[in-house]
Amino acid sequence: MFADYSMAELGAIFAMQGFAGLILFSVFVLMALGLAIIFGQMGVINMAHGEFMILGAYVTYIVSNIFAAYLPSLFGIYFFIAMFLAFIASGALGLFIEWAMIRHLYKRPLDTLLATWGLSLILQQIYRSVFGAREVGVSIPDWMMGSLPLTDLIEIPINGIFVMVLAVSISLAVYIMMFRSTWGRQVRAINQNRVMAGAVGINTEWTDRLTFGIGCGVAGVAGSAFTMIGSTGPTAGQLYIVDTFLVVVFGGAASLLGTIASAFSISQAQSIMEFFLSGSMAKVITLLVVVGILMIRPQGLFALKLRK
Amino acid sequence: MSDKGKSTDSLGMSRRAMLAGSAALTASLFTPKGLKAADYPTSEVNTTGLAVTDDTVTVGILHSITGTMAISETGSVQAEKLAIEQINAQGGILGRKIEYVQEDGASDWPTFAEKAKKLLVNDKVASVMGCWTSASRKAVLPVFEQYNGFLYYPTFYEGLEESPNVIYTGQEATQQIIAGLDWVNKEKGAKSFYLLGSDYIWPRTSNKIARKHIENFMEGCKVVGEEYYPLGHTQFNSVINKIRLKKPDVIYAIVVGGSNVAFYKQLTAAGIDPAAEKPLVLTISVTEDEIRGIGGENIAGSYACMKYFQSLENENNLEFVKSFKEMWGDDIVIGDVTQAAYLGPWLWKAAVEKAGSFDVDKVREAQVGIELPTAPEGYVKVHENHHLWSKTRVGKALADGQYEVVFETADLVEPDPFPEGYQ
Numbered sequence: 001m002f003a004d005y006s007m008a009e010l011g012a013i014f015a016m017q018g019f020a021g022l023i024l025f026s027v028f029v030l031m032a033l034g035l036a037i038i039f040g041q042m043g044v045i046n047m048a049h050g051e052f053m054i055l056g057a058y059v060t061y062i063v064s065n066i067f068a069a070y071l072p073s074l075f076g077i078y079f080f081i082a083m084f085l086a087f088i089a090s091g092a093l094g095l096f097i098e099w100a101m102i103r104h105l106y107k108r109p110l111d112t113l114l115a116t117w118g119l120s121l122i123l124q125q126i127y128r129s130v131f132g133a134r135e136v137g138v139s140i141p142d143w144m145m146g147s148l149p150l151t152d153l154i155e156i157p158i159n160g161i162f163v164m165v166l167a168v169s170i171s172l173a174v175y176i177m178m179f180r181s182t183w184g185r186q187v188r189a190i191n192q193n194r195v196m197a198g199a200v201g202i203n204t205e206w207t208d209r210l211t212f213g214i215g216c217g218v219a220g221v222a223g224s225a226f227t228m229i230g231s232t233g234p235t236a237g238q239l240y241i242v243d244t245f246l247v248v249v250f251g252g253a254a255s256l257l258g259t260i261a262s263a264f265s266i267s268q269a270q271s272i273m274e275f276f277l278s279g280s281m282a283k284v285i286t287l288l289v290v291v292g293i294l295m296i297r298p299q300g301l302f303a304l305k306l307r308k
Numbered sequence: 309m310s311d312k313g314k315s316t317d318s319l320g321m322s323r324r325a326m327l328a329g330s331a332a333l334t335a336s337l338f339t340p341k342g343l344k345a346a347d348y349p350t351s352e353v354n355t356t357g358l359a360v361t362d363d364t365v366t367v368g369i370l371h372s373i374t375g376t377m378a379i380s381e382t383g384s385v386q387a388e389k390l391a392i393e394q395i396n397a398q399g400g401i402l403g404r405k406i407e408y409v410q411e412d413g414a415s416d417w418p419t420f421a422e423k424a425k426k427l428l429v430n431d432k433v434a435s436v437m438g439c440w441t442s443a444s445r446k447a448v449l450p451v452f453e454q455y456n457g458f459l460y461y462p463t464f465y466e467g468l469e470e471s472p473n474v475i476y477t478g479q480e481a482t483q484q485i486i487a488g489l490d491w492v493n494k495e496k497g498a499k500s501f502y503l504l505g506s507d508y509i510w511p512r513t514s515n516k517i518a519r520k521h522i523e524n525f526m527e528g529c530k531v532v533g534e535e536y537y538p539l540g541h542t543q544f545n546s547v548i549n550k551i552r553l554k555k556p557d558v559i560y561a562i563v564v565g566g567s568n569v570a571f572y573k574q575l576t577a578a579g580i581d582p583a584a585e586k587p588l589v590l591t592i593s594v595t596e597d598e599i600r601g602i603g604g605e606n607i608a609g610s611y612a613c614m615k616y617f618q619s620l621e622n623e624n625n626l627e628f629v630k631s632f633k634e635m636w637g638d639d640i641v642i643g644d645v646t647q648a649a650y651l652g653p654w655l656w657k658a659a660v661e662k663a664g665s666f667d668v669d670k671v672r673e674a675q676v677g678i679e680l681p682t683a684p685e686g687y688v689k690v691h692e693n694h695h696l697w698s699k700t701r702v703g704k705a706l707a708d709g710q711y712e713v714v715f716e717t718a719d720l721v722e723p724d725p726f727p728e729g730y731q
């Protein structure tokens with residue numbers, strides 16, 4: 001396969017391929033972080049995760065239209081405002097859903113699966129009624145499209161760099177919140193022992209609500225960012241949900257570091273195999289390996305040591 | 309191919325027919341003589357117990373209006389309703405107004421089969437306009453054959469099927485593929501092809517036909533890569549790198565659904581501008597409908613090969629686009645399948661009037677050979693194999709989301725659902 005190419009060409013291709021792997025890694029991290037917070041810390045299986053992402057995407061679509069119509073001079077920076085509003089919108093919807101639905105189901109984890117799946121169908125139909133069944137096209141500022149020619153042969157997609165920077169900053173933000181803030185300490189305390197946490201005066205109800213809201217908000221930011229690389233339609237959230245769960249479960253549900261490690265290993269394996277094999281086969285092999293590892297190690301890559 | 313040129317001969321009449329949609333009164337002047345319900349007693353035109361009364365006839369519309377396929381099927385429903393309304397404004401069929409029962413297949417194939425049975429058994433509809441994906445058509449096929457229903461199926465598809473109970477108003481694969489490949493070879497000098505698709509029957513069968521044609525019938529041409537990605541795949545950076553490595557002249561892309569959007573956005577972002585034609589992007593899966601999701605700026609310069617583009621400049625089409633926008637709004641776009649769906653009710657009307665009966669067996673017999681000079685795509689004719697003779701065209705995508713037609717076959721292309729040498 002490589003016989004006809006010069007060393008320089010091969011080097012360039014491998015560099016770009018490595019970069020493709022890193023972009024995939026960042027996409028996985030963005031998809032999975034929100035779910036890791038909700039699933040890992042609260043044990044809620046949120047099947048509507050993809051729809052929270054798409055809400056973020058639709059917010060971006062609305063903001064882009066508003067800027068194009070009323071503030072065309074600021075169009076270049078609308079994306080940052082859109083991401084912030086996406087966080088607020090998805091987060092607020094998350095808070096509401098937790099209050100209206102999830103909190104009644106904490107003692108019945110399997111029922112949350114059904115309830116959130118129902119929620120995902122309801123949200124899809126709402127999007128369809130409001131925005132139409134067809135996909136909408138989100139126009140991205142010019143400076144975020146196109147590629148950066150690093151050398152004559154190597155070209156790096158700018159939106160890829162953007163997604164990577166975003167993934168790193170959101171991971172850092174979540175890390176600081178989880179391990180350096182009072183809220184994070186409370187979340188971890190509740191995760192370890194809910195009854196004791198309540199007994200020492202932590203408001204478990206409010207902490208749960210906030211956790212769910214932040215998880216959904218992060219999903220909204222991810223959805224907003226994905227308008228650059230994917231489609232925005234009522235059912236587009238479904239495209240992400242399988243990969244998202246795969247990453248979170250493989251990483252060890254309760255560990256954020258595990259989520260990142262698992263996103264890294266799955267994305268690298270997949271992008272390397274996609275290069276050497278065909279697309280569908282790469283996916284099959286990735287899934288087989290993940291299933292195999294989970295059979296040997298059901299708790300995932302990283303597991304918290306807990307006294308049960 | 310002696311049919312060439314008929315479309316122009318009959319334009320005057322066709323235009324009248326189209327105008328009639330908005331002016332019922334004048335329309336009645338042009339309705340062929342004798343088509344009054346009284347001349348066609350119900351007992352004679354309906355001997356099999358279909359839902360035909362002295363002044364109405366009921367048809368079924370069976371598409372997904374919820375679920376993932378709603379995105380594509382909405383346009384077909386709109387086109388069918390427009391055609392029905394226009395036919396009614398002209399006085400209906402055999403003097404009877406068309407009423408429709410609409411059912412939702414909900415993007416779920418067993419649901420399609422169930423609803424098809426409901427339409428045929430409970431509602432006794434005289435014909436059905438419906439289905440979009442091959443999977444849904446395969447699901448309803450046994451139902452239509454068992455209860456002797458009659459289906460008008462609008463989508464371009466992989467071929468390999470010819471049911472006595474279905475009229476295929478879209479193109480089968482060879483009609484759509486071969487002309488486009490020959491064009492890109494002759495006009496653009498393309499020699500090497502990279503075949504890419506979503507992983508299911510239509511892209512795989514189509515690429516198989518493309519590969520056979522490239523390797524066996526196009527001198528000095530070769531396929532340098534062929535691969536498939538699962539439906540809904542959203543990350544194409546690896547395959548884009550692979551394409552860079554292989555340096556094909558043409559990327560032949562049959563990617564569908566949400567993947568489509570991801571593919572073109574990432575292709576542009578990776579610095580492969582379709583407009584530079586290095587490599588050239590040729591697709592058979594992106595209509596004007598899909599471009600709305602992809603964004604015109606991401607796909608401008610790519611070529612699509614199909615039978616209809618909204619920008620076609622003939623009188624039939626100008627009228628069609630105008631009526632369509634009047635009914636469904638100015639911001640609507642019309643893709644290939646939407647136009648094919650529009651043909652369904654008109655083809656059925658012509659067959660019923662030729663047969664002088666709604667009975668499915670008589671309509672089926674009358675349907676073969678029916679000509680439709682009023683079609684927006686231009687003149688079409690029903691082949692013995694229940695597909696349509698139609699022209700194939702190549703369009704170049706523009707940033708505003710429309711296609712500019714750059715090539716059109718001189719003659720109608722014969723449908724060949726079971727192509728020899730391509731299996």
